[in-house]
């Protein structure tokens with residue numbers, strides 16, 4: 001289902017033009033308007049889902065094969081040196097558009113971007129506490 005108020009629904013379904021680099025029946029991959037690096041691409045499902053939690057399993061199962069295809073295209077045509085896949089869920093995690101999307105961010109030696117986290121140093125007890133909540 002599309003959501004009338006969702007800009008990525010409109011882009012994914014071709015109602016708003018975009019710089020499409022890949023399209024199939026279920027997905028559209030577009031150039032990001034505020035790219036972190038040259039070729040920064042967003043993979044959008046055509047069906048509306050706010051985030052990973054809402055994404056239907058069958059759509060989730062197809063996202064990575066599409067990402068692999070588009071990543072290969074970006075590497076081949078743009079000659080990037082690396083590739084980050086980023087997917088934000090919730091404002092705390094940096095999600096600004098509430099329609100699931102996967103970022104493909106080509107990386108170039110010396111591009112000045114940083115998509116890394118600061119490692120922390122939890123104790124064994126703290127790690128065990130997290131582990132017991134999850135197992």
Ligand code: 5GP
Pocket residue numbers: 007018030031032033034035042087088094095096097098
């Ligand atoms: P988020 O922060 O939600 O993970 O990422 C949203 C991304 O969408 C940002 O990188 C932003 O530059 C991009 N974006 C927002 N609006 C548009 C738009 O209308 N068209 C395109 N191509 N990208 C957009």
Ligand code: ZN
Pocket residue numbers: 002003006007008009010047048049098099
């Ligand atoms: Zn949507």
